Amino acid sequence: xxxxxxxxxxxxxxxxxxxxxxxxxxxxxxxxxxxxxxxxxxxxxxxxxxxxxxxxxxxxxxxxxxxxxxxxxxxxxxxxxxxxxxxxxxxxxxxxxxxx
Amino acid sequence: xxxxxxxxxxxxxxxxxxxxxxxxxxxxxxxxxxxxxxxxxxxxxxxxxxxxxxxxxxxxxxxxxxxxxxxxxxxxxxxxxxxxxxxxxxxxxxxxxxxxxxxxxxxxxxxxxxxxxxxxxxxxxxxxxxxxxxxxxxxxxxxxxxxxxxxxxxxxxxxxxxxxxxxxxxxxxxxxxxxxxxxxxxxxxxxxxxxxxxxxxxxxxxxxxxxxxxxxxxxxxxxxxxxxxxxxxxxxxxxxxxxxxxxxxxxxxxxxxxxxxxxxxxxxxxxxxxxxxxxxxxxxxxxxxxxxxxxxxxxxxxxxxxxxxxxxxxxx
Numbered sequence: 001x002x003x004x005x006x007x008x009x010x011x012x013x014x015x016x017x018x019x020x021x022x023x024x025x026x027x028x029x030x031x032x033x034x035x036x037x038x039x040x041x042x043x044x045x046x047x048x049x050x051x052x053x054x055x056x057x058x059x060x061x062x063x064x065x066x067x068x069x070x071x072x073x074x075x076x077x078x079x080x081x082x083x084x085x086x087x088x089x090x091x092x093x094x095x096x097x098x099x100x
Numbered sequence: 101x102x103x104x105x106x107x108x109x110x111x112x113x114x115x116x117x118x119x120x121x122x123x124x125x126x127x128x129x130x131x132x133x134x135x136x137x138x139x140x141x142x143x144x145x146x147x148x149x150x151x152x153x154x155x156x157x158x159x160x161x162x163x164x165x166x167x168x169x170x171x172x173x174x175x176x177x178x179x180x181x182x183x184x185x186x187x188x189x190x191x192x193x194x195x196x197x198x199x200x201x202x203x204x205x206x207x208x209x210x211x212x213x214x215x216x217x218x219x220x221x222x223x224x225x226x227x228x229x230x231x232x233x234x235x236x237x238x239x240x241x242x243x244x245x246x247x248x249x250x251x252x253x254x255x256x257x258x259x260x261x262x263x264x265x266x267x268x269x270x271x272x273x274x275x276x277x278x279x280x281x282x283x284x285x286x287x288x289x290x291x292x293x294x295x296x297x298x299x300x301x302x303x304x305x306x307x308x309x310x311x312x313x314x315x316x317x318x319x320x321x322x323x324x325x326x327x328x329x330x331x332x333x334x335x336x337x338x339x340x341x342x343x344x345x346x347x348x349x350x351x352x353x354x355x356x357x358x359x360x361x362x363x364x365x366x367x368x369x370x371x372x373x374x375x376x377x378x379x380x381x382x383x384x385x386x387x388x389x390x391x392x393x394x395x396x397x398x399x400x401x402x403x404x405x406x407x408x409x410x411x412x413x414x415x416x
Contacts (some may be wrong), residue, residue: 016374016378020255055127078252079256081249081254082249082381083253083381
């Protein structure tokens with residue numbers, strides 16, 4: 001079976017941004033993503049995940065490298081200054097490359 | 101002064117949290133309980149409204165909306181003495197909006213003392229959720245810098261109003277209100293056990309969780325100490341008088357006035373943080389949530405409600 005090289009963008013950010021990010025993904029024609037509730041500690045303090053208002057989310061999506069980089073940049077520009085936000089790209093190999 | 105049994109559950113959670121016990125309610129349960137409480141309170145209000153002509157309540161409802169808008173406007177200049185524009189606006193909105201659980205504890209307090217109150221106070225609770233958030237957004241945008249940050253994140257007026265008017269607590273409260281109003285007492289009767297009788301037991305579980313959450317917020321107190329403490333205690337004490345003033349103006353019974361004073365003194369920690377995070381991203385959420393949840397919420401539960409009762413009795 002063939003594995004195709006793609007980029008995976010992972011971001012950890014505040015749950016209040018979920019709707020904005022999903023809207024942005026749709027605008028940019030990203031074809032799929034996975035969102036999970038997250039808790040942990042970072043520059044914006046510890047999120048224990050037991051309280052609505054300060055919950056974090058982690059999002060993963062796979063696309064081609066150029067789109068992933070451009071997307072990460074736009075997210076950084078819009079939300080990086082005032083919101084808790086960490087992003088990283090990983091090179092991944094996927095089955096059924098046409099899905100991404 | 102005897103502590104209300106429901107408050108003991110809060111103290112248990114607080115003690116367990118401070119002692120770093122591994123006690124933790126699953127966050128899905130917390131979400132479920134809050135949906136239940138909001139719906140149940142809404143339904144109770146709807147049932148009350150079904151019993152009386154809307155026109156009787158309308159003038160009072162207008163006054164309550166006015167109160168919700170006035171509180172942040174009065175608070176903002178005071179907070180500006182020590183705080184930046186964005187933090188002052190955000191905190192003003194938190195205190196103008198209300199805490200549903202504080203209201204529920206006050207209702208439990210009144211019924212334990214056999215003090216009656218007007219049933220439309222639940223409607224007041226629903227009405228007080230929103231106006232302060234709108235005023236808070238406006239205050240935060242008096243100068244261009246704040247608007248810029250929200251705009252940078254793509255949060256224009258449309259999105260902010262959507263968040264304020266369709267946030268989950270507003271939807272559930274108003275939804276419950278409409279369900280109660282449409283179904284009426286007979287229609288709701290099959291659901292009585294769940295939504296009316298179970299209310300207090302569920303509230304105790306919720307308060308247990310709130311104790312744990314508040315214990316987690318004490319770290320913020322160590323960081324911002326005196327200022328957060330002063331806001332968290334001083335603001336509700338002052339605002340309770342506004343509630344009493346409006347309550348007397350509306351001709352409410354003593355129980356109704358105590359409830360309105362408690363509503364005025366309480367601070368939102370569900371609707372306001374989410375709305376303000378979107379509207380004023382550069383405001384420090386630790387500051388507003390630390391004051392509203394870390395100080396004011398336990399203060400109102402343990403000290404505030406009986407004190408507002410004492411204040412009120414000066415006039416009766």
